[in-house]
Amino acid sequence: xxxxxxxxxxxxxxxxxxxxxxxxxxxxxxxxxxxxxxxxxxxxxxxxxxxxxxxxxxxxxxxxxxxxxxxxxxxxxxxxxxxxxxxxxxxxxxxxxxxxxxxxxxxxxxxxxxxxx
Amino acid sequence: xxxxxxxxxxxxxxxxxxxxxxxxxxxxxxxxxxxxxxxxxxxxxxxxxxxxxxxxxxxxxxxxxxxxxxxxxxxxxxxxxxxxxxxxxxxxxxxxxxxxxxxxxxxxxxxxxxx
Numbered sequence: 398x399x400x401x402x403x404x405x406x407x408x409x410x411x412x413x414x415x416x417x418x419x420x421x422x423x424x425x426x427x428x429x430x431x432x433x434x435x436x437x438x439x440x441x442x443x444x445x446x447x448x449x450x451x452x453x454x455x456x457x458x459x460x461x462x463x464x465x466x467x468x469x470x471x472x473x474x475x476x477x478x479x480x481x482x483x484x485x486x487x488x489x490x491x492x493x494x495x496x497x498x499x500x501x502x503x504x505x506x507x508x509x510x511x512x513x514x
Numbered sequence: 515x516x517x518x519x520x521x522x523x524x525x526x527x528x529x530x531x532x533x534x535x536x537x538x539x540x541x542x543x544x545x546x547x548x549x550x551x552x553x554x555x556x557x558x559x560x561x562x563x564x565x566x567x568x569x570x571x572x573x574x575x576x577x578x579x580x581x582x583x584x585x586x587x588x589x590x591x592x593x594x595x596x597x598x599x600x601x602x603x604x605x606x607x608x609x610x611x612x613x614x615x616x617x618x619x620x621x622x623x624x625x626x627x628x629x
Contacts, residue, residue, distance in 0.1 A: 434620075440607070440623040441620065444619070486555075488557065501548055501611075502560075502609070
């Protein structure tokens, strides 16, 4: 069975500083995908970054980077230069192998990030 | 712009009413869509996988007769909450699957409140 764990229910960070949101996963699949989504209070799910299990380099997208440690089964999200607009709930998710190209996502519990001015 | 449209964004209705929520993929064909439910401050819980032209696949514990899913075309899936009760009040959100290595795109969600 697949499982995603986010152990930080809530995090605070000072504006302009960097913050790391933790995510660990458990799977017996060799091929899988890891995603991070941001959910502001309005509810929409905003895709941030993706890491494939066979990707050798850590994914980066602007201020977002993913610290992928395959042996430890961790996929932590690093947000650099935090902005007030980064305050939101953040979800780590894993896509199952198989199911064609449209595998469902399994989500972690989420981490609420608050950026302090 | 949005690639998945979900409608309505908010519904308030009386107990016993059936409520239909639509999820449309706007610029791609989606043979598979997913329906999630989310309670405040909690994670997204997958309810069912909507398959175009065939029956939906429900997750364990989700009542098929309560949450009817229809995926009649490659761009539209609907979730109908039948005879809704206050305990069905929640945030429902859909997503459409994309080819491998691409993110699923989510609708903006529907806040359902049953009085």
